[in-house]
Amino acid sequence: MSVLVVGSIALDTVKTPFGEATDAVGGSGVYFAAGASFFTPVNVVGVVGQDFPMHSLDFLKARGVDLHGLSVKPGKTFRWSGVYGFDLNVRETLDTQLNAFATFKPSIPDVYRKTDYVFLANIDPELQLDVLRQVERPRLVVCDTMDFWIEGKRDALLRTLQEVDVLILNDAETRELAEEADLIKAARRVLTMGPKTVVVKKGEHGALLISSDAFFAAPAFPTESVFDPTGAGDSFAGGFVGHLARTGDLSHETMRQAVIYGSVIASFNVERFSMERLKSLSQEEIRERFRAFQKITHFDE
Amino acid sequence: MSVLVVGSIALDTVKTPFGEATDAVGGSGVYFAAGASFFTPVNVVGVVGQDFPMHSLDFLKARGVDLHGLSVKPGKTFRWSGVYGFDLNVRETLDTQLNAFATFKPSIPDVYRKTDYVFLANIDPELQLDVLRQVERPRLVVCDTMDFWIEGKRDALLRTLQEVDVLILNDAETRELAEEADLIKAARRVLTMGPKTVVVKKGEHGALLISSDAFFAAPAFPTESVFDPTGAGDSFAGGFVGHLARTGDLSHETMRQAVIYGSVIASFNVERFSMERLKSLSQEEIRERFRAFQKITHFDE
Numbered sequence: 395m396s397v398l399v400v401g402s403i404a405l406d407t408v409k410t411p412f413g414e415a416t417d418a419v420g421g422s423g424v425y426f427a428a429g430a431s432f433f434t435p436v437n438v439v440g441v442v443g444q445d446f447p448m449h450s451l452d453f454l455k456a457r458g459v460d461l462h463g464l465s466v467k468p469g470k471t472f473r474w475s476g477v478y479g480f481d482l483n484v485r486e487t488l489d490t491q492l493n494a495f496a497t498f499k500p501s502i503p504d505v506y507r508k509t510d511y512v513f514l515a516n517i518d519p520e521l522q523l524d525v526l527r528q529v530e531r532p533r534l535v536v537c538d539t540m541d542f543w544i545e546g547k548r549d550a551l552l553r554t555l556q557e558v559d560v561l562i563l564n565d566a567e568t569r570e571l572a573e574e575a576d577l578i579k580a581a582r583r584v585l586t587m588g589p590k591t592v593v594v595k596k597g598e599h600g601a602l603l604i605s606s607d608a609f610f611a612a613p614a615f616p617t618e619s620v621f622d623p624t625g626a627g628d629s630f631a632g633g634f635v636g637h638l639a640r641t642g643d644l645s646h647e648t649m650r651q652a653v654i655y656g657s658v659i660a661s662f663n664v665e666r667f668s669m670e671r672l673k674s675l676s677q678e679e680i681r682e683r684f685r686a687f688q689k690i691t692h693f694d695e
Numbered sequence: 696m697s698v699l700v701v702g703s704i705a706l707d708t709v710k711t712p713f714g715e716a717t718d719a720v721g722g723s724g725v726y727f728a729a730g731a732s733f734f735t736p737v738n739v740v741g742v743v744g745q746d747f748p749m750h751s752l753d754f755l756k757a758r759g760v761d762l763h764g765l766s767v768k769p770g771k772t773f774r775w776s777g778v779y780g781f782d783l784n785v786r787e788t789l790d791t792q793l794n795a796f797a798t799f800k801p802s803i804p805d806v807y808r809k810t811d812y813v814f815l816a817n818i819d820p821e822l823q824l825d826v827l828r829q830v831e832r833p834r835l836v837v838c839d840t841m842d843f844w845i846e847g848k849r850d851a852l853l854r855t856l857q858e859v860d861v862l863i864l865n866d867a868e869t870r871e872l873a874e875e876a877d878l879i880k881a882a883r884r885v886l887t888m889g890p891k892t893v894v895v896k897k898g899e900h901g902a903l904l905i906s907s908d909a910f911f912a913a914p915a916f917p918t919e920s921v922f923d924p925t926g927a928g929d930s931f932a933g934g935f936v937g938h939l940a941r942t943g944d945l946s947h948e949t950m951r952q953a954v955i956y957g958s959v960i961a962s963f964n965v966e967r968f969s970m971e972r973l974k975s976l977s978q979e980e981i982r983e984r985f986r987a988f989q990k991i992t993h994f995d996e
């Protein structure tokens with residue numbers, strides 16, 4: 395089953411303690427598509443400027459990612475610039491130039507309107523809702539957001555959440571959205587806002603999957619070689635939604651596997667700058683790390 | 696197999712957002728003994744003042760904890776006073792009165808000298824080493840410490856660690872001891888200091904078990920009713936060492952179970968003030984929560 399993603403396509407300039415990359419391809423839509431492409435066909439809706447190096451997405455096309463929903467607008471591509479210190483959990487945004495993204499109004503191509511799986515990447519919640527108005531009711535709507543929208547467009551976000559099945563947030567966003575300091579209580583409060591399931595990303599501490607009657611806790615893969623955390627959350631979402639679409643199964647058991655696949659993809663993604671690691675990643679490496687996750691979490695009765 | 700613990704016995708005055716307790720029985724030796732007592736006989740070595748309400752330890756005696764190593768000294772008992780805010784991960788010490796504990800020189804009774812399992816609770820590393828000089832080589836030496844000793848008695852601590860099999864630390868202590876910000880790298884560096892295994896306690900984020908050739912990650916039990924975190928680490932250690940002593944098996948697989956049992960005991964302990972929850976806890980509740988841990992961490996291939 396194919397997945398529709400609506401999100402940003404960006405050129406990122408990133409500095410970490412281990413090096414830097416200039417105008418590297420990034421953005422939530424691209425990281426998600428790269429992650430999901432290992433599992434299922436992906437349709438991308440987004441916008442770039444005339445300066446965008448289209449060849450940089452050739453590796454996605456080669457994996458069956460459909461880029462016909464990508465429109466090219468006059469002017470420049472969305473640019474983000476940030477720096478990470480030795481605590482890679484904390485990043486500082488140096489510069490954001492919305493450029494072509496500033497007037498982005500997602501228009502879903504007719505051929506994408508019957509999509510069973512939709513991922514609303516981190517964009518204005520009004521645009522997220524607009525996307526849902528353009529598609530026939532999907533089997534599964536998965537949504538991401540961030541502090542910027544929680545603080546600045548709370549009402550619009552709450553309207554969007556009414557139509558969302560799975561909300562993916564980090565721990566700070568979960569607390570902020572719920573206005574509750576205790577993370578478990580906060581996640582349960584988010585379940586009263588529309589989503590039937592909440593996935594809480596905790597970075598180096600792993601992820602939680604919480605619904606009204608089920609709870610799953612996964613660690614992060616214990617990597618010692620985090621190089622560039624950019625895109626970890628979106629590539630996680632790619633693996634998560636990709637596995638659900640591949641199996642066509644939305645049971646809690648399959649969602650648990652999906653959390654692990656998301657963690658696997660994210661753990662590879664952070665090993666190199668930009669898309670470098672996801673470009674070279676193989677199915678066998680994904681399977682191996684999934685099995686490694688089983689080994690590090692298993693215990694007998 | 697019985698366990699020998701050498702640690703503090705205290706009267707704690709604790710304030711949390713949910714209430715307060717005055718002069719409640721506490722201390723690392725007591726929390727450890729209470730946790731381990733569900734699994735195995737425990738011998739306690741420690742000191743109290745003449746004001747100590749001995750009847751407050753009756754529940755331990757009833758569970759087979761041997762208190763003959765507890766000496767009563769003139770003067771008052773060690774007192775600690777602290778307050779927790781809504782972020783229960785952070786506590787502020789208001790007052791510490793060492794009293795009888797100030798001159799504590801652990802003297803191991805002859806009947807305890809042949810002990811297979813020894814837990815060196817968080818006391819001066821010179822005293823920890825002195826305890827090991829008084830016992831025949833145990834099968835397993837497990838040790839706790841804290842920032843105070845890492846900073847103030849680093850050389851003595853490093854000497855003690857040479858004789859330690861398993862070191863139990865929290866994440867901040869692991870980073871500080873190893874002088875390394877990355878937690879996984881830090882834990883691996885601690886493995887070069889003597890211990891064959893490191894257990895890293897991460898509070899609400901669970902625990903890691905790391906040895907040179909094995910890695911295990913466990914979440915915390917997703918409780919929404921943390922009431923008083925005092926003693927969480929020591930009761931964790933009690934469950935951990937208690938399970939190892941009960942089974943007599945020091946394999947990595949059994950250590951994984953031990954981490955889960957430690958987490959189970961700690962998760963109960965924080966549900967009430969002081970020893971209240973561990974007093975009323977039953978074997979059946981422990982088994983149930985162990986199974987709940989399996990449910991929240993399991994995923995299929």
